[in-house]
Amino acid sequence: MKVQTSFIVKEYLRPKMLPSTWCGGCGLGIIMGAIAQAVHFKGLDKDNVAMVSGIGCTGRMSGYMDFNTIHTTHGRAPAFATGLKMARPEMTVLTVMGDGDAMSIGGNHLIHAMRRNIGMVAIVVNNSVYGLTGGQTSPTTPIGGHTTTAQSGSFERPMNLEALARTAGAAFYARATVNHTASLTKLIERALDVSGFALVEIISNCHVLFGKMNQMAEASTMIAAMDEDTWRTNPTLLRRAHLPIRLTSPESPSAPVHALTEMDDVEDESRTWRGVIFERKGSVDLSKRYYNMLGRIREQQRAAEEMV
Amino acid sequence: MPTPAFMHGNQAVAEGAIAAGCRFYAGYPITPSSEIAEILSERLPQVGGVFIQMEDEIASMAAIVGASLGGLKTATATSGPGFSLMQENLGFAVISEIPCVVINVQRVGPSTGLPTRAAQGDVMQARWGTHGDHPIIVLSPSSVQECFDLTVRAFNLAERFRTPVVLLSDAIVSALREKLVIPDAADIAIFNRTQPTVAPDDYKPYEFLHGDVAPLPRFGDGYRFHVTGLVHTELGYPTEDAEIISRWWEHMSSKIEDNLDVILDWEEIELDDAEVALVAYGGTARSAMHAVSLAREQGIKLGMIKIRTLWPFPEQVIRNLAGRVGTIIVPELNFGQIRLEVERLVAGRAAVRGINRADGIQISPEHILDVVRGLERVP
Amino acid sequence: MAQVTPGIYEVQVDKNFCKACGLCVAWCPQDVLAEDDERYPFALHLEKCINCKLCERHCPDFAIEIIAPSEVLMIEDILAEGA
Numbered sequence: 001m002k003v004q005t006s007f008i009v010k011e012y013l014r015p016k017m018l019p020s021t022w023c024g025g026c027g028l029g030i031i032m033g034a035i036a037q038a039v040h041f042k043g044l045d046k047d048n049v050a051m052v053s054g055i056g057c058t059g060r061m062s063g064y065m066d067f068n069t070i071h072t073t074h075g076r077a078p079a080f081a082t083g084l085k086m087a088r089p090e091m092t093v094l095t096v097m098g099d100g101d102a103m104s105i106g107g108n109h110l111i112h113a114m115r116r117n118i119g120m121v122a123i124v125v126n127n128s129v130y131g132l133t134g135g136q137t138s139p140t141t142p143i144g145g146h147t148t149t150a151q152s153g154s155f156e157r158p159m160n161l162e163a164l165a166r167t168a169g170a171a172f173y174a175r176a177t178v179n180h181t182a183s184l185t186k187l188i189e190r191a192l193d194v195s196g197f198a199l200v201e202i203i204s205n206c207h208v209l210f211g212k213m214n215q216m217a218e219a220s221t222m223i224a225a226m227d228e229d230t231w232r233t234n235p236t237l238l239r240r241a242h243l244p245i246r247l248t249s250p251e252s253p254s255a256p257v258h259a260l261t262e263m264d265d266v267e268d269e270s271r272t273w274r275g276v277i278f279e280r281k282g283s284v285d286l287s288k289r290y291y292n293m294l295g296r297i298r299e300q301q302r303a304a305e306e307m308v
Numbered sequence: 309m310p311t312p313a314f315m316h317g318n319q320a321v322a323e324g325a326i327a328a329g330c331r332f333y334a335g336y337p338i339t340p341s342s343e344i345a346e347i348l349s350e351r352l353p354q355v356g357g358v359f360i361q362m363e364d365e366i367a368s369m370a371a372i373v374g375a376s377l378g379g380l381k382t383a384t385a386t387s388g389p390g391f392s393l394m395q396e397n398l399g400f401a402v403i404s405e406i407p408c409v410v411i412n413v414q415r416v417g418p419s420t421g422l423p424t425r426a427a428q429g430d431v432m433q434a435r436w437g438t439h440g441d442h443p444i445i446v447l448s449p450s451s452v453q454e455c456f457d458l459t460v461r462a463f464n465l466a467e468r469f470r471t472p473v474v475l476l477s478d479a480i481v482s483a484l485r486e487k488l489v490i491p492d493a494a495d496i497a498i499f500n501r502t503q504p505t506v507a508p509d510d511y512k513p514y515e516f517l518h519g520d521v522a523p524l525p526r527f528g529d530g531y532r533f534h535v536t537g538l539v540h541t542e543l544g545y546p547t548e549d550a551e552i553i554s555r556w557w558e559h560m561s562s563k564i565e566d567n568l569d570v571i572l573d574w575e576e577i578e579l580d581d582a583e584v585a586l587v588a589y590g591g592t593a594r595s596a597m598h599a600v601s602l603a604r605e606q607g608i609k610l611g612m613i614k615i616r617t618l619w620p621f622p623e624q625v626i627r628n629l630a631g632r633v634g635t636i637i638v639p640e641l642n643f644g645q646i647r648l649e650v651e652r653l654v655a656g657r658a659a660v661r662g663i664n665r666a667d668g669i670q671i672s673p674e675h676i677l678d679v680v681r682g683l684e685r686v687p
Numbered sequence: 688m689a690q691v692t693p694g695i696y697e698v699q700v701d702k703n704f705c706k707a708c709g710l711c712v713a714w715c716p717q718d719v720l721a722e723d724d725e726r727y728p729f730a731l732h733l734e735k736c737i738n739c740k741l742c743e744r745h746c747p748d749f750a751i752e753i754i755a756p757s758e759v760l761m762i763e764d765i766l767a768e769g770a
Contacts, residue, residue: 009749014534017545018704019748025708029747047530052374053536063534063545068527070377073400079362083371084527085619086358087332087378091528109370111738112363161731220713290358297353302548 012036012046017064022057025219027178027204031125032061034181035094038188044092051094052081054101057131057206061096075106078113081120089287092192095119100130103139103159114168117196119285121188124199126160127206135209146213161201162277171196171283175274177203177226183274190276196283203230203272230272311490317455317481318343318385320488321411322351324459325383327496328625329410331357332382334371336364337388339423340479341413344385344683360577365390369397372408376401377535379526381463385411388430389419391437397535398472399438400537402560405514405521407466407473407501409459414478414590416641416668425668426479431645433473435619445571446474446619449481450593453488458616464499465571469563470521476618478641480591480670502638504531512542516559519566564620578604580610584680585633587626587650592639592671599676610680618646623653630657636682639663639671693717696738697754698730704750711742711751 013036022028039049046067053062055074062069068091072080081095095113102110104123113122118124129147130136136149139159146153165173172194184202191198205211205222216222315323324342325333325672333352335345345361352359358375362368365386372382386394391412401408414430416422430437434446445465449458455477462473504511505522513533515522522542525531538546539553547553564571578600579585588596593614603610613629615622626649629636636658638647647662654660663671698719707726720742721731728751730736742751 013749016543019706022747023708024706026747029749030745033744033747033749034707047532048528050527063536066532068377068532069534070374070404071534071538072370073396073537076366076397078752079367080374082360082362082367083332083334083374083376083382084378085374086360086371087375087380087382088526091378108363109367112367113500178745194591218713219708219710223710224713244444276631294353294356298356 008040009033009036012039012066013064014066020064021060023208025205025207026057027127027166027202027219027223028057028125029186030178030181031123031202031204033066034184034188035065035123037185038192039092041078041209042187042189042192044192045074046281048082048090049094050081050088051096052077052084052103053096054106055132056098056101057265058096058098058101058125059079075101075104075291076109077101077254078106078109078120078122082113082118084114085118085120085287087288089285089291090121095120097122097124098131098138099124099126099140099159100138103161107139111164114165114197114199116286117169117171117283119196119287120198121191121194122197122199123188124201126161126201127210128136128158128205129206129208129210131206131209135206135213141210147210148213161199165199166278167282169197170199171280172198173201173277174199175201175203175230177223177230177274178205179223179226180274187276194279194283195288196280197286197287204206205272230274234274310492310495310551311453312487313490314485314487315452316343316483316485317352317449317452317477318483319347320452320455321385321459321475321477322347323480324456325463326351326355326357326606327456327490327493328381328460328463329500330381330383330399330463330499331355331360332372332375332378332380333384334360334362334368334375335384335386336362336368338365338387338390340415340482341385341387341477341547342409343388344413350459366396369394369401369410371396372375373401373404373406376406376408377527379529381407381409381467383411383463384407385413387413387415387423388417388421388433391430391433395433395438398595399442400610401439401472402438402442402444402638403525403537403539405470406535407463407470407524409462409466409475409563410475411459411475411477413482414476416504416666422668424479426641426670427666427668428476428478428496428592428641428645429666430476431640431642434476443471443560444474444619445469445564445617446617447573447616448476448478449616450588450590450614451488452484452486453483456488456490460496460498461573464497467499467501468521468570469567470501470524471563474619476590478591480594484591486587492612505680513544514540514556515542517563518559519562521563542619546626564640568620571617571620572622572625574622574644575614575616577612577614579611579613579629581609582633583609583681584611584637585629586610586612586676587615587629587636587638587646588612589646592641595671595673595676596639598673599680602673603678603680608677608680613657615646621649626650626653630654633658633662637661637663637676637679637683639676641666641671693737694734695730695756696736698728698733698736698742699752699754700728701750701752702727704748706748706750708747710745710747714741714745758764
């Protein structure tokens with residue numbers, strides 16, 4: 001019999017830990033629900049799923065979900081997850097990070113996890129701000145966005161995670177928002193099918209800090225803006241964006257990434273697309289390749305023993 | 309049959325790790341520790357283990373904690389600057405009580421310093437390097453044989469007490485080549501972390517036991533517990549309850565403090581009739597031992613204590629020593645990190661002197677002997 | 688497309704979980720939901736509910752649920768299998 005969505009979700013949560021410490025209306029809860037549904041629809045066994053998170057509001061997610069969970073240090077989640085995946089290649093590893101976590105303090109770990117193509121689904125929750133510490137500028141704060149450390153508007157160029165992922169060697173990149181919940185779940189399901197490093201960037205809302213400082217103090221206003229500010233990918237034209245999102249500043253200058261991407265078929269270069277942005281065919285997870293190598297070494301050892 | 313072998317200290321560490329059951333190594337190259345990684349990159353795949361070179365030492369430390377939760381015995385090796393980078397996640401391993409071994413082959417100076425020369429400047433970094441108060445176990449080998457033996461012991465203690473253990477080697481013993489005897493595998497005592505016998509619903513991953521630790525299943529075994537760097541309850545959930553937190557602290561300190569008989573390790577050499585005693589550890593203990601035999605040849609009543617478990621410090625051993633000799637000399641390749649500890653424990657009941665240098669040159673036995681003789685001239 | 692019969696559904700709000708953020712009210716396409724004095728949601732026009740579950744899907748705290756009669760669930764089951 002078909003069950004209610006929330007019933008499915010609660011199967012994957014730790015009731016003793018809830019309700020969450022997140023502010024009312026925070027998109028993180030929506031993302032948590034989407035992860036639970038994706039894991040459920042993929043038919044994965046909770047015992048065989050690990051969630052590794054970093055620090056920040058997003059980092060708290062691992063405590064709420066009923067998997068094998070590690071709430072690690074700031075930015076280091078991909079490195080912990082790499083160790084775990086290499087030790088237990090049969091496990092499904094979900095690495096959950098915020099934008100500051102993944103792109104600022106943990107940038108190096110993220111780059112190298114993508115370069116190695118280690119098998120995990122990396123969920124980067126991008127809300128353009130440091131939430132837990134009080135609304136400071138993050139690596140994805142759009143130009144002109146107001147934060148507690150950019151009182152007159154941020155003047156730094158935001159990180160282009162998509163271009164970074166493409167060049168570093170990620171196997172899969174999708175972008176979703178907490179507004180488009182059905183596709184959010186579907187994209188996580190798609191990522192779970194990937195052998196290798198699958199990154200899902202999820203645009204989320206921090207209306208309490210970022211929104212309040214940028215004329216979007218209501219969760220609903222901010223989430224609604226995601227519909228206006230993102231475009232669904234056209235499957236016939238593999239288009240891609242320059243900037244993660246520009247909730248506040250339509251004048252944001254484009255990042256100079258022409259050398260890295262084919263931009264010919266893109267009409268509006270500053271658009272932020274959602275959907276599957278790219279997928280590398282024939283990708284094989286590092287841990288799988290490593291254990292294949294171990295198998296070959298064992299065969300050689302056996303052959304050598306037989307010779308003796 | 310025990311196998312005699314001839315190897316350098318770093319190789320003995322690598323072989324000790326394999327013998328102890330280490331099946332996961334993550335590291336980042338740094339002089340003078342890199343041979344450990346190089347050797348393990350060949351040896352681990354031979355025994356079905358994982359070797360991975362990470363992007364930096366922060367990630368190396370993170371990876372060995374992650375892999376340890378996957379059920380493997382794990383290690384990383386580095387030197388002072390890399391050890392500093394590891395401190396963040398070393399603290400994580402302490403608070404989340406994840407067994408792992410960190411090998412620090414010490415070199416001279418802060419920052420890049422003198423990368424190819426030996427020092428013992430990380431004694432206090434090994435004790436207090438990570439932020440916040442914390443228990444830790446630190447072992448220090450002084451020979452190639454001890455490199456092997458103490459590496460095995462480091463893994464056993466890590467598994468037994470669910471804690472990171474630091475093997476504080478130095479560029480003297482790491483590059484030294486000498487004979488060692490590798491025991492038969494059956495004769496090497498190995499401790500593996502205990503496994504829970506209760507049902508998953510009754511399992512408390514961080515049970516606040518006095519002087520003991522909870523079993524630790526691997527991820528994927530059906531226990532689905534939460535691991536966090538936050539101060540937590542017995543179930544691993546974050547807490548701000550002062551009563552729970554004080555019980556947690558009590559557990560954390562008692563698991564080490566109540567097991568000193570198992571953890572502490574030292575050796576007394578020619579101490580019965582000694583009037584002057586050396587307290588030495590690591591590479592410097594070699595010069596100290598030689599100084600003792602030179603002194604005995606000359607009729608000088610010199611003895612020594614060689615410390616193999618640096619932290620927790622063998623406090624009672626040093627307190628007792630103060631009643632037995634008039635002078636204690638602490639030679640070390642730093643400016644008195646252990647001497648200060650000895651002075652604190654002796655509390656004026658004996659004279660304490662240091663022999664200190666950190667210029668890349670070892671303290672020679674003759675240098676130590678000169679200092680001992682100098683003492684004799686002063687009544 | 689399945690036939691939708693408005694008015695046969697129930698809305699359940701768990702106030703232990705609800706943080707009164709207003710997302711469900713904002714997302715309801717049928718204006719079923721409204722906010723009470725404390726900003727908690729309640730069903731003002733239950734007869735208009737079409738079981739689209741946009742409120743459920745957007746609730747970050749799993750506090751709102753649309754309860755459908757069991758025969759409707761069975762139809763959904765068949766549709767889901769066919770899809």
